[in-house]
Amino acid sequence: MKPIRYTIVPKQPAAHLFEVTVTVADPDPAGQRFMLPVWIPGSYMVREFARNIVTLRAVNDAGRKVRVEKTDKHTWQAAPVKGALTLRYEVYAWDLSVRAAHLDDTTGFFNGTSVFLAPLGHEEAQCVVDIQKPEGAAYRNWRVATALPEARGTKRYGFGEYRAQNYDELIDHPVTLGEFALATFKAHGVPHDIVVAGRVIGLDMARLSADLKRICEEQIALFEPKSKKAPMDRYVFMTQAVTDGYGGLEHRASTALICNRGDLPVEGQDAPTEGYRTYLGLCSHEYFHTWNVKRIKPAAFAPYDLSVENYTSLLWLFEGFTSYYDDLILVRSGVISPDDYLGMLGKVVGGVLRSSGRQKQTVAESSFDAWVKYYRQDENAPNAIVSYYTKGSLVALAFDLTIRAQTDNRKSLDDVMRLLWQRFGHDFYRGKPVGVEESEIEAIFAEATGAQLGELFAEAVHGTRDLPLDTLLAPFGITLAPELDKNGKPSLGARVRGGADCTLAAVHDGSAAQKAGLSAGDVLIALDGLRITGSNLDSLLSRYLPGAKVEVHAFRRDELRTAQVKLDGPEVARYKLTVSDKRPAARKARERWLAS
Structure with a gap:
């Protein structure tokens, strides 16, 4: 099978248009079909990337026009031709996120799923992509950052040809x-690049490199404690710094990240800010995916079918466990302190317990419904769903603490991850890819640890009861307690959307607001005759005691409503984890957990 050749050029940056060509040297004699993915691995929602293709035409190797028809929302059929077939098309790129493509006169970014049509039947053919520089003096200093291997003659960070073994690899390198x-550092001998696009004054790349090096080496050693061999030859962290944004998407040898520019470290800054700790947690999360989901995969993802939804009930393991390890790795590597970690964990606990959806949906159900619920959340989401990320991370915590307690710290969740790695991930791209079946998870946990975990699986994975975290933390000398709003002010039991007006974004089940008939979308305008704005609701509520009855005026659409509200008590701001037992046994168990 002959290689598939692509070119991509930022043809009109001001119009946000990439021009792409794909040439198939040996097209299907019956007429070559092309498909653009409808979703991108790691983000479980059908996004219809084909909607951004603006123009498309086909020619044969003599340059003559070839008829091409669209057969469904993301598939094209070309007429039969002799010789090579080339498609030339424009892609509109104005999505400043980690999932799609973006282009203007300051920067460009793309995932292959958004720009590279797949010639059906040729998915296993080698791919060569020529990444070209936009025309004009304004772009003379532009460079290329990607983990795609360079073809002969192309310099690192330079425009030119890059190669991939097949289409799956091509689209897995943003x-x-x-x-x-x-900046570049080495983690156990493997070069790692840090790329930061966007204006950041005084960016401390030395500190960022040092911190990420510790995080990466800790993760490599977790999966390969003896050899400390990374699963890739090179890795790239690529970050887009913006005014307001957050997110990441994993790939086999890189990650695409977006963050607030204020979260990045600045030269001369002593202590790490909360925003920087959050950013490092994001980096840690996406890096952990190098093993857990990019190589250790659910069977439903081995291989991906990018034309339809791929359902699995295991995202609690692949996303939730990754969410557990992301911050745990920060403390194990020494990037943050144990107290910082416990504080971050307390926020996760608080976030999960504030949502009544946890009592209605299991993490297995949440995983399966990701396509239609988690990525399509509405105003009722807190009352209807649970996050397989955050609840999944607490499920991982429960498993880890249970395994450690049952085995006197001889085994842990680390052993489960290592067994999954050796059995499913280590050779994933070297032979026939095999994914993890849902039916074999419990047996794998038992084999790796020898612990009795059947009841925990039933309650934590397939049940909706709250996890007994206070009981599980006790042997480690840690207490878990709710921490109420420090001002003790009463609550409406609703979440407010920021802005000039005070608009209810969500109303919680059984809350004062819901009982009084208020709903998401209502605009609150007065409390006992005093005007409510987007910034003074807390101040107004602080004048009352819990249980007080107040009159609230609100607009629902264009109709004025009056509600009699009996205020709830103070909300739980977060849950606080405190080291309460410093005796040797508890201290040793705690240290083994946080420093394994």
Whole structure:
């Protein structure tokens, strides 16, 4: 099978248009079909990337026009031709996220799922992509950042040809174009690049490199404690710094990240800010995916079918366990303190317990419904669903603490992850890919640890009862307690959307607001005759005691409503984890957990 050749050029940055060509040297004699993915691995929602293809035409190797028809929302059929077939098309790129493609006169970014049509039947053919520089002096300093291997003659960070073994590899390497800050470090001998696009004054790349090095080496050693061998030859962290944004998407040898520029470290800054700790947690999360989901995969993802939803009930393990390890790795690597970690964990506990959806949906159900619920949340989401990320991370915590307690710290969740890695992930891209079946998870946990975990599986994974975290933390000398709003003010039991007006974004089940007939979308305008704005609701509520009855005026659409509200008590701001037992046994168990 002959290689598939692509070119991509930022043809009109001001119009946000990439021009892409794909050439098939040996097209299907019956007429070559092309498909663009409808979703991108790691983000479980059908996004219809084909909607961004603006124009498309086909020619044969003599340059003559070839008829091409669209057969469904993401598939094209070309007429039969002799010789090579080339498609030339424009892609509109104006999605400043980690999932799609973005282009303007300052920077460019794309995932292959958004720009590279797949010639059906040729998915296993080698791919060569020529990444070209936009025309004009304004772009003379632009560079290319990607983990795609360079073809012969192309310099690292340079425009030119890059290669991939097949289409799956081609679309698993995002690309950043433009001017960017760059640093490189080695983690257990493997080079790792840090790329930061976007304006950040005084960016401390030395500190960022040092912190990420510790995080990466800790994760490599977790999966390969003896050899400390990373699963890739090179890795790239690529970050887009913006005014307001957060997110990440994993790939086999890189990650695409977006963050607030204020969260990045600045030269001369002593203590790490909360925003920087959050950013490092994001980096840690996506890096952990290098093993857990990019190589250790659910059977439903081995291989992906990018034309339809791929359902699995295991995202609690692949996303939730990754969410557990992301912050745990920060403390194990020494990037944050144990107290910082316990504080971060307390926030996760508080976030999960504030949502009544946890009592209605299991993490297995949440995983399966990700396509239609988690990624399509509405105003009722807190009352209807539970996050397989956050609840999943607490499920991982419960498993880890239970295994450690039952085995006197001889075994832990680390042993489960290592067994999954050796059995499913280590050789994933070297032979026939095999994914994890849902039916074999419990047996794998038992084999790796020898612990009795059947009851925990039933309650934590397939049940909706709250996890007994206070009981599980006790042998480690840690207490868990709710921490009420420090001002003790009463509550409406609703979440408010920021802005000039005070608009209810969500109303919690059984809350004062719900009992009084208020709903998400209502605009609160007065409390006992005093005007409510987007910034003064807390101040107004602080004048009352829990249980007080107040009159609230609100607009629902264009109709004025009056509600009699009996205020709830103070909300739980978070849950606090405190080291309460410093005796040797508890201290040793705690240290083994946080420093394994």
